[in-house]
Amino acid sequence: MADVAEKAGVSRALVSIIFRNQPGASEETRQRVLRVADEIGYRPDSAARLLARGRSRTLGVMFTVHQTFHTDLIEGIYAEVERLGYEVLLSGATPGRSEEKAVEALLSHRCEAVILLGSFAEPSLLEELGGRTVAVSVSRRVPHAHVDFVHTAEGKGVRQAMDHLVELGHRRIAHIDGGSGPGSAERRRAYRAAMRRHGLESEARVFPGDHTERSGIETGRLLLAERDQGNPLPTAVLAGNDRCAMGLLMTLTRAGVEVPRDVSVVGYDDSHLSHLMPIGLTTVRQDAGLMAECAVRFAVERLEKPELEPREAVLDPKLVVRGSSGPVPEPSA
Amino acid sequence: MADVAEKAGVSRALVSIIFRNQPGASEETRQRVLRVADEIGYRPDSAARLLARGRSRTLGVMFTVHQTFHTDLIEGIYAEVERLGYEVLLSGATPGRSEEKAVEALLSHRCEAVILLGSFAEPSLLEELGGRTVAVSVSRRVPHAHVDFVHTAEGKGVRQAMDHLVELGHRRIAHIDGGSGPGSAERRRAYRAAMRRHGLESEARVFPGDHTERSGIETGRLLLAERDQGNPLPTAVLAGNDRCAMGLLMTLTRAGVEVPRDVSVVGYDDSHLSHLMPIGLTTVRQDAGLMAECAVRFAVERLEKPELEPREAVLDPKLVVRGSSGPVPEPSA
DNA sequence: TACTCGTACTAGAGCGCGCTAGTAGAGCGC
DNA sequence: GCGCTCTACTAGCGCGCTCTAGTACGAGTA
Incomplete structure (x- = not known):
């Protein structure tokens, strides 16, 4: 200079x-x-610039490398952040790099706020983070943390999906749980509630799982094994998210179980994977662009008015019916 | 402090x-x-720390948000970088955020070296970058740039795939080009060479495309339209990469064309998508972990010995045969 | 006792910027 | 001529850290 x-x-x-x-x-x-x-x-030199002016005007984004839905969100985040004259720093969590580490990296690079995409971390981590800086959690709710929260109305989405399946005549509807994944608890509750509401309480079945293909594959194997012992397959499965649905779909199809003729499968997210499966995945759409926009706006507004309390944005999900759901199969002779 | x-x-x-x-x-x-x-x-405070010591010990990584293979690479990069005591900064290119912008962001944050994952950018950008800093290009070759280069032996991979198809009896083998995508030129050349070698020159057909699902879908539609006009489908298609293969697979399957009974499809990358398709995608595997390791090592070694000339690492690809390729269909009556 | 040596610590410059408080000069009205 | 404002520019401090060149002091050695 x-x-x-x-x-x-x-x-x-x-x-x-x-x-x-x-x-x-x-x-x-x-x-x-x-x-x-x-x-x-x-x-x-941004380092010097950062140092000299108090503010870095930089938002940190923590995401999970393999979560395809996150990449949709990141695209939206870049767009909105640029519009508002801020910068973005990405930090990925991987199997070998914990969320905590990823967040530390962001903070030490002077991010003024942190946006967490579907964090899996301990609530205590988010609570602490919320006390230390402006933080926005996307998808993952943490009850008592001082953190903005952007999510879709999980209950509503699940209800739409369940109504859709029941309308198609399904009664034996199973659910693969998302474990500690964001939104899982709400989805599970909504699943149970919907089964109850439709008088199908006795048919309700929740399989433990998480938000990866693997858990879909494993549940698929489990179901097939049960079938081979004489227990009928569920006629429909509500998966914890799209990746899980894909895993399940693959396992069933490979074993000769036809979707949706034999079993209907519904996902969650509408990540850009969903329309890829040969038959198209019926799924609950979350609007990634809008979620990203909200998250960035929350962060920036709270940076500019620190007295603001954290807020919550609840977006409307929307069931997208594609090829993986269909009418309940004829009872085979 | x-x-x-x-x-x-x-x-x-x-x-x-x-x-x-x-x-x-x-x-x-x-x-x-x-x-x-x-x-x-x-x-x-890293900003101050960065400023004070000359070196940032930080590598910048530019990637394309939606390229699933990149996320595999990133995971490997984090691991190797940590082992060597460096840090990573990610910067994503999206449809709305050019590679140039993404790279600028990295440089202004004092990254000592830049790793470009499958850049699509103008050669001149890479040339300039190579003159300005230590740069490593993964997958994308730029002939005269002062840049390290890590890639798999594209030709070898394509040859394996082609030999596999020919062995299965295929003759009418088409190729969907990857456009300006990294490695595309080499793959296209190798495809042509293989067709020639097998005496199938007259059957060779290259469809323009790129490395997204969309180009697979479009080529699929094109092929179907041709079929409806009486031109037979190719019996096998070598796609530009896995995403393209997925798009094609989806379009064909939806139209009632069975894979691999009617058409065999082969991808490239073995991104973690590939084993997801119900039938599993036959594809040419690139070892993401090893590529990441090489890229990081090249960058670090050149940072520590600036007199070093840029090097090239050529990794061995490996054909992974899954369900999407099979023997040539019986000539239908 | 006088000397090195090693350990534990400190003073203070400087990294590359941003920012506040300032100056110099031009233009203008009276 | 004076004071005023406005534009175009400058001097120099300080952001939070690292790093070089030191000092102080106790232990070991001649």
Whole structure:
């Protein structure tokens, strides 16, 4: 920066002004300085910039590398953040890199706020985080934490899915649980409630699982094994999310069970995977773009008015009927 | 930091030493300082740390948000980077955020080196980048750029896939091109060469496309339309990558074309999607973990010995035969 | 006793910016 | 001529840390 200033024959301060796009420099000098900077190959150093001004205007985003729905969210986040003149830092959690580590990385890079995409972490982590900084949790509810919360009305989505299945004549509807995954508890409760409401309480069955393909595959194997021992398959399965649904779909189809002729499968998320399966996955759509927008807006608004209390945004889910759900099978002879 | 120093009754410098895990502090003081820091809630500020020491020990990773293979790579990168005592900053390219922008963000955050995952960008961007910093390109070759390069032997992978198909009796084998996607040119050339080698030159057909599901879907539609006009479908298709293969698979299956009975489909990458399809995708496996490891190692080694010339790592691909490829269909009456 | 040496610690410069408080000069009304 | 305002620019401190060059002191050695 000093080099640029010298070569352009101005002070460092003026170069600074120009690079911040602030008024206070003549158009002529502005052009000259920018040209010189370009020649030298100067680029402002965010670390120093960050240090010098108190604020970093940077939002940190923690996501799970393999969660396809997160990539949809990230796309929305970039768009909205840019619109508001902030920056984004991504930090991924992987099997070998805990959420805590990912978040620490963000904080130590001076993110002013942290957006957690579908965190799986201990509630205590979020509580602590909420006390320390502005935090927004997407999908994952943490009751007493000082954290903004963006999610879809899980109950509503599940209800739509269940009504759809019941309307198609299904009674033996099973649910694969999402474990500690975001929204799982609500989905499970809503599943149970819907079964009760339709008078199918005795048919309710919840399989333990999580939000990965693996749990769908495992549940599929379990169901097949049961069938081979004479227990009928459920006629429909509400999976914990799309990935889980995909795993299940694959396992069943491979074993010769036809979807939806023999079993209907419904997912959750409408990640861009869902329309990929040959038959298309019936699923509950969460609007990733809108969720991202809300999350960013919550973070930014709270940064700019620190006295604001954390808020909650509940978006409407929408059942998308594709090929993986159909009428209940004829009772085979 | 000053607060910690004061409260613990030591100098700032000593606190610094302790937080850098350097020798020069007694065990007793060390414990006391760490305890005090914890009470106050102090955490070192990377921005300042970055600024103060010349080196950031940070590698920037540019990736494409929706490219599932990239998430596999990222996982490997985190692991290797941590082992070497560096940090990672991620920056995603999306439809609304160009690669150039993503890279700029990394550089301005003082990344010492940049790893580009399957860049689609203009060669000139990479050339310029290579002149400015240590850069590693994964999958995408840029002939004259001063950039390390990690990729699999595309030609070898394609050859294995083609030999596999020919062995199964296929002759009318089409290829969906990956457009400007990384490795596409090599794959296309290898496809043509293999057709020639097997004496099938006259059957060769390359469909324009890219590395997304959409191009698979579109090619699928095109093929179906041709069939309806009386032109036979190819008996096998080598897709540009897995995502493209998935799109094709979906479109064909939906239209009642059975895979692999009517058409065999082969992908490329073996991203974790591939085993998801009900029938499993036959594909050419690239070892993401190993690629990630190489890329990180190249970057770090060149950072530590700047006189080193950029290198190239060619990894062996491996054909993984799953359910989407099978013997050539009986000629239908 | 005088000297090295090693350990435990400190003073203070400087990393590359942003920002506040300032100056110099041009233009204008009276 | 004076004071005023406005634009274009500058001096220099400070952000929170690292790092070099030190000091203080006790133990070991001649």
